[in-house]
Amino acid sequence: MKKEKILKNNKKEELLEGSMAIAKTVNNLEPNVVSAYPITPQTHIVEELAKFKADGKSKYEYLLAESEFAAASIILGASAAGVRAYSATSSQGLLLMTEVLYNISGLRLPVVMTIANRAIGAPINIWNDHSDAMAIRDAGWIMLFASDHQEAANQHVLAFKVAETLRLPVMVNVDGFIITHSYDSVIIPKKTDIKKFLPKYSPALGTYLNSKNPITIGAFFTPDKYWIERKTIHRDLDYAKKTINSAFNTWQKIFKTNSSPLSKLNTGLLEYIGSKNAKKIIIAMGSMCSTIEEVLKQEKNTALIKIKTYRPFPFEEIQEILKNKEQVFILEKSIAPGSQGGPLFLDIASSFKKEKPEITNYIVGLGGKDVSEEIITKITRNDTKKLVNFL
Amino acid sequence: MNKINNKNKLSPGHSACAGCGQLSAVQSVMRALSDDTIIVNATGCLEVTTTKFPESAWSLPWLHSLFANASSIASGVKASLKNQGNSKTKVVVQAGDGGTYDIGMGQISGMWERDDNVLYVCYDTEAYSNTGIQASGSTSYGASTTTTPAGEKSIGSSNHKKDMIGIALAHGLKYVAQSISGFPEDIENKVKKAIKTKGSSYIQILTPCIPGWKLQSDQAAYVGKLAVETGLYPLLEYVDGKLTKSSINSKFKIKSIDKYLSVQKRFNHLKQKDKEKIQEIAKENIKKYKLK
Numbered sequence: 001m002k003k004e005k006i007l008k009n010n011k012k013e014e015l016l017e018g019s020m021a022i023a024k025t026v027n028n029l030e031p032n033v034v035s036a037y038p039i040t041p042q043t044h045i046v047e048e049l050a051k052f053k054a055d056g057k058s059k060y061e062y063l064l065a066e067s068e069f070a071a072a073s074i075i076l077g078a079s080a081a082g083v084r085a086y087s088a089t090s091s092q093g094l095l096l097m098t099e100v101l102y103n104i105s106g107l108r109l110p111v112v113m114t115i116a117n118r119a120i121g122a123p124i125n126i127w128n129d130h131s132d133a134m135a136i137r138d139a140g141w142i143m144l145f146a147s148d149h150q151e152a153a154n155q156h157v158l159a160f161k162v163a164e165t166l167r168l169p170v171m172v173n174v175d176g177f178i179i180t181h182s183y184d185s186v187i188i189p190k191k192t193d194i195k196k197f198l199p200k201y202s203p204a205l206g207t208y209l210n211s212k213n214p215i216t217i218g219a220f221f222t223p224d225k226y227w228i229e230r231k232t233i234h235r236d237l238d239y240a241k242k243t244i245n246s247a248f249n250t251w252q253k254i255f256k257t258n259s260s261p262l263s264k265l266n267t268g269l270l271e272y273i274g275s276k277n278a279k280k281i282i283i284a285m286g287s288m289c290s291t292i293e294e295v296l297k298q299e300k301n302t303a304l305i306k307i308k309t310y311r312p313f314p315f316e317e318i319q320e321i322l323k324n325k326e327q328v329f330i331l332e333k334s335i336a337p338g339s340q341g342g343p344l345f346l347d348i349a350s351s352f353k354k355e356k357p358e359i360t361n362y363i364v365g366l367g368g369k370d371v372s373e374e375i376i377t378k379i380t381r382n383d384t385k386k387l388v389n390f391l
Numbered sequence: 392m393n394k395i396n397n398k399n400k401l402s403p404g405h406s407a408c409a410g411c412g413q414l415s416a417v418q419s420v421m422r423a424l425s426d427d428t429i430i431v432n433a434t435g436c437l438e439v440t441t442t443k444f445p446e447s448a449w450s451l452p453w454l455h456s457l458f459a460n461a462s463s464i465a466s467g468v469k470a471s472l473k474n475q476g477n478s479k480t481k482v483v484v485q486a487g488d489g490g491t492y493d494i495g496m497g498q499i500s501g502m503w504e505r506d507d508n509v510l511y512v513c514y515d516t517e518a519y520s521n522t523g524i525q526a527s528g529s530t531s532y533g534a535s536t537t538t539t540p541a542g543e544k545s546i547g548s549s550n551h552k553k554d555m556i557g558i559a560l561a562h563g564l565k566y567v568a569q570s571i572s573g574f575p576e577d578i579e580n581k582v583k584k585a586i587k588t589k590g591s592s593y594i595q596i597l598t599p600c601i602p603g604w605k606l607q608s609d610q611a612a613y614v615g616k617l618a619v620e621t622g623l624y625p626l627l628e629y630v631d632g633k634l635t636k637s638s639i640n641s642k643f644k645i646k647s648i649d650k651y652l653s654v655q656k657r658f659n660h661l662k663q664k665d666k667e668k669i670q671e672i673a674k675e676n677i678k679k680y681k682l683k
């Protein structure tokens with residue numbers, strides 16, 4: 001494939017590494033402050049951003065942090081002082097940020113981060129799975145999952161829009177190596193298109209640190225007040241579904257991306273891929289959805305729900321689709337040791353009010369284990385029968 | 392978030408203990424700062440006693456995030472101002488000794504390495520006051536705290552106070568100073584100098600803790616002065632890494648540590664030979680900082 005191609009609609013399609021696609025998009029989104037600490041497989045993203053800065057191609061401050069805990073705190077401080085702030089991390093780094101992540105959402109700061117998803121040690125392992133994201137799923141962040149390079153790029157645009165609309169932080173999850181280190185053709189969202197969608201970030205005076213209108217941020221809450229604040233975050237995250245969907249639709253119109261021919265429903269929260277009448281359904285997130293889509297070309301009685309927004313969890317939308325399905329296969333790249341299955345399985349199983357279809361949980365791809373077309377075909381053909389299976 | 396509109400930068404009505412050394416030092420620091428200042432506060436007594444929602448004692452823009460990250464937050468705030476083209480607004484961190492000597496150390500080092508234009512003020516109570524006087528890296532040798540209690544087989548804290556001033560100097564900071572809450576003018580002068588420094592600056596202030604040191608509520612200033620006069624906590628100032636002729640030190644006659652120790656019940660249990668060790672520390676300081 002050629003490195004660059006101009007499409008009919010005048011868009012430039014480039015062959016890019018996933019990390020480069022993300023870094024270029026982030027740069028076009030014009031954050032004011034970037035801070036990060038290196039960890040595989042996030043490194044290429046923050047190296048590209050450092051290079052843009054070195055080459056005079058960006059306007060952000062780029063702060064070297066001495067740990068992920070500091071990087072997250074730096075972007076918290078920047079955001080609290082009224083500007084657009086961004087970071088990226090993976091795995092151990094994300095866990096080291098945990099305390100700050102809760103703080104960022106609790107203070108209602110619209111920061112955006114990329115998570116290049118990677119397994120957590122011990123045993124130490126640098127390859128992809130979703131254990132890192134799942135470990136912080138209750139931190140009060142909106143969590144998007146991308147299945148390919150293009151979606152990763154677009155979700156970053158969406159992330160800033162949703163974050164700044166709702167004053168809630170957003171993380172875009174991309175599978176480490178599978179997306180960050182592989183090459184694919186991508187159309188990088190242009191600044192001119194972004195400007196139509198995402199206005200300049202200018203929070204109202206009195207909502208951020210400014211000596212013209214001094215406010216106290218991060219006060220001490222007693223039991224009679226604390227719970228109300230926490231409940232509000234819960235409510236606002238739920239409400240975010242509407243914002244995510246409408247932002248997604250608006251961006252689709254501006255960016256004019258084509259959905260795959262198999263796509264029957266495509267919202268900001270999820271995508272339904274495959275025959276409407278399929279009786280079996282796979283539910284999954286991230287890059288394995290692209291592999292699953294390939295399998296569905298043969299397995300016509302099976303369809304896929306690709307979850308794009310994991311928090312807030314689109315349980316109503318999933319229930320609606322599952323109404324007339326007989327069998328559900330939940331494929332996920334993390335486990336919740338000591339519970340009944342994986343986190344995604346637990347989310348879905350707990351959302352049924354009455355009758356439940358037959359549900360099987362497959363824990364796949366841990367620590368970079370290949371999720372092949374053969375494995376997926378085997379699953380759709382029901383060759384494994386336990387409630388929770390490791391493949 | 393809530394608005395405050397009052398003239399004092401830190402208004403009365405906070406819930407600190409009567410006679411608190413820290414709160415009085417904070418007032419001195421605040422007098423030296425202009426209204427165009429953003430405060431970043433670590434978790435600790437100061438934060439807890441001044442910001443019980445929906446009230447706030449602060450009339451400057453003020454942010455508290457966590458215990459360990461105040462310096463990184465301040466770096467982020469400063470970067471944000473810079474990117475907005477604002478080089479005027481000052482950024483000041485306030486933290487206790489726990490937030491400074493211990494849990495915040497890595498982050499402070501990161502900020503100092505970047506030489507971010509932030510004044511860091513440590514209010515040194517020589518313990519984790521807010522959580523009930525547990526030992527910190529700043530606790531004096533021989534002090535009884537709730538995690539280094541004196542007893543049959545314990546002299547209290549057997550660790551030596553970490554040399555935070557030395558650590559600051561090792562980072563190449565252009566302004567580093569030490570003061571005590573009982574000398575408001577000294578604090579004000581030092582803050583005014585520090586805030587003009589280009590890059591990071593550090594001021595550490597001994598702030599006697601009434602319940603922690605087991606003092607009467609009118610003794611904070613008195614015991615602080617004794618700390619200076621014994622050489623245990625001299626008033627120091629380093630500009631460009633060099634010790635200046637400290638303004639007030641020269642006016643004191645060096646005293647023995649006996650009175651300093653006897654007014655504080657945290658040292659009540661010490662035997663003569665332990666006291667001698669502390670006297671040695673004072674003597675070393677006198678030599679090191681050329682106090683005589």
Ligand SMILES: Cc1ncc(C[n+]2csc(CCOP(=O)(O)OP(=O)(O)O)c2C)c(N)n1
Binds near residue numbers: 489
């Ligand atoms: C990560 C973390 N660990 C522990 C605590 C509990 N904690 C809150 S304040 C504090 C002590 C603060 O001591 P210091 O920094 O010396 O300030 P002081 O209260 O003495 O002014 C501790 C241990 C916390 N809030 N966060």
